[in-house]
Amino acid sequence: MSLPHALITALLERPCSGVELARRFDKSIGFFWHATHQQIYRELGRLEQAGWVESLEPESGRGRKRAYRVLPSGREELRRWTAESQDPKPMRNELMLRLRAEAVIGPTGLDQDIARRLDMHRQQLALYQQIEARDFPPNGQSREQQLQHLVLIAGIKMETFWIEWSEQALAVLARKPSV
Template sequence: MSLPHALLTALLEHPCSGSELASRFDRSIGYFWQSTHQQIYRELGRLEAAGWIESLAPEGGRGRKRAYRVLPAGRQELKRWVGESNDPKPLRNELMVRLRAEAVVGPTGIARDIERQMALHLAQLALYREIETRDFSRVDPTKADALRHLVLTAGIMTETLWVEFCRQALAVLAAPGD
């Protein structure tokens, strides 16, 4: 995934200032595509230079923030990108290598870190379920709402998987060894 396409998506959902975009990004797309505020501002400049977005003159007096909106060329680029085909990315997770290393050099005390990671996954799962209850309780959702909910559901499933994985790893680590 690319940051420009994530930003185009967010701006099409709601044109806004760079600071508002960065804040919204942290609370939505940022759950599955990490980016710093500095990267977002830098990318906004590139998107504007490419003719995909434009910044609007601030309304009102001094201190007002410049808002951004997507231009037709930006919408077209996003449509092109969404229509591309790509292969799933292979899993690249340090914990998997550390568990393999535990099998060779253990015991190392890795269980403490797995407990910590499980707590983080449980907290993220609770947050996702809270968002689901708050934002997706409509009886007759629109297609756009259903797609957004589907993305959240993937997050819920991922966190559920990691919680279960951590539980299983802790059980194996606690079992009597060879």
């Protein structure tokens, strides 16, 4: 995934200032594509230089923020990128390597980190479920809402997977090692 395309998507959903975009990003796209506020601002400048977005003059008054909106060329770039065929990326997960290492060298306290992660996954799942209950009623969703809901469902399924996996890993790690 590409940060520029994530930002264009967010701006097409609703034009806004850089600070508002960064806040919105943290509460939606940031769940599956992390970016710092500095990266977002830097990328907005690049998008503007590329002619994909434009910044609007701030409304009069002190402290008003400059809003951004997507230009037709930015919409076309997003359309091109979205239609591109992409292969899945191989999983690269340090935790899996650490688990393999513990299998070779014996107990290291990895269970404490997995227990900590389990709590984090439970909290994230609860948040996703709250968002689902608030934003996605069971019936009457438009195609756009259904697509957004699919993204959330993927997050719910991933958190559910990690909760189940972590519980299983903790059960195995609790066993005494073979001599």
